[in-house]
Amino acid sequence: MTSDRIEIIIALILFFFSVMYIAYRYSERFLEWLRFQSVGTRDYIVERMALMFIEVQPNTVLFVLFGMSFGVGLIVFFLLMPQVFPAILVSSVVTLVGWKLPRPIVDMIYFRRVKKFTMQMIDGLSLMSNGMKSGLSIVQSMGLVVQELPDPIRQEFNLVLSENKLGVSVEEAFNNLSKRIQSDDVEMFVTSVNILKETGGNLAETFDTITTTIRERIKLEQKIDAMTAMGRMQGMILLCVPGVLGLFIYNSDPEFMKPLFTTTFGWIILMVVVGLELLAYFTISKIVKIDV
Numbered sequence: 001m002t003s004d005r006i007e008i009i010i011a012l013i014l015f016f017f018s019v020m021y022i023a024y025r026y027s028e029r030f031l032e033w034l035r036f037q038s039v040g041t042r043d044y045i046v047e048r049m050a051l052m053f054i055e056v057q058p059n060t061v062l063f064v065l066f067g068m069s070f071g072v073g074l075i076v077f078f079l080l081m082p083q084v085f086p087a088i089l090v091s092s093v094v095t096l097v098g099w100k101l102p103r104p105i106v107d108m109i110y111f112r113r114v115k116k117f118t119m120q121m122i123d124g125l126s127l128m129s130n131g132m133k134s135g136l137s138i139v140q141s142m143g144l145v146v147q148e149l150p151d152p153i154r155q156e157f158n159l160v161l162s163e164n165k166l167g168v169s170v171e172e173a174f175n176n177l178s179k180r181i182q183s184d185d186v187e188m189f190v191t192s193v194n195i196l197k198e199t200g201g202n203l204a205e206t207f208d209t210i211t212t213t214i215r216e217r218i219k220l221e222q223k224i225d226a227m228t229a230m231g232r233m234q235g236m237i238l239l240c241v242p243g244v245l246g247l248f249i250y251n252s253d254p255e256f257m258k259p260l261f262t263t264t265f266g267w268i269i270l271m272v273v274v275g276l277e278l279l280a281y282f283t284i285s286k287i288v289k290i291d292v
Helices: 004-024 027-051 058-079 084-100 103-135 140-147 153-165 170-180 185-198 203-227 228-252 265-287
Strands: none
Touching: 004 203, 027 058, 027 103, 058 084, 058 103, 058 185, 084 103, 084 265, 103 140, 103 185, 103 203, 140 203, 153 170, 185 203, 203 228, 228 265
């Protein structure tokens, strides 16, 4: 057994006993954190999916979480097993990423749906405004939106109408809408409707004003996206250059690149490079992101 292997085994033993001691010393906090990371993440995903009218079983979500994290991590561990340190390091990273990845993916799908709903509000509020100008009530004008426009605005307005038929007031049904669709435009729409129904006013003109405001804000966002597109592309290029360059060098001189994948120090360098690349990409993304 080589000295490098003995040092790795000793380091793993020390790491194992350190983790065990910390877990024993802070067992209650550790169990609470573990419960939050498992049950809390599961419940969060189930709630987000329910907001998008997608029903999933909590046990199914938990099974997918364990499969994407520990399942994939074990596969990576056994694939790299001849090299102990890289196997433990890479599988641990893959397990952590696999456990954390579903939540931002669900958030991305949810906010994409919110964005689509906001875009549909332009046509929806215009249709409601025209309906109210012709003498329809706000509930009847929402029925026109349900009949004429596709999902997701059809689903959301149909749920508002269903709640109203079951005895929920229009104001409360709109408040529930603003809780399901987390958007400033929806909040502005709901607040305007609730205030005008209490104080009186011309809802049709208010809808026209909200439509104009949303349309102008969307134009401004699109203009900002066009102006910051170069910065986002630079971040993508910066993220891809090291991998492409490393692949080119590996094809040109495999023996020169071989220590990078066969030694512990080489794997450490790879992890540091990947970490710095991700840090640079997220930093650039934060710089070029402008909230309207």
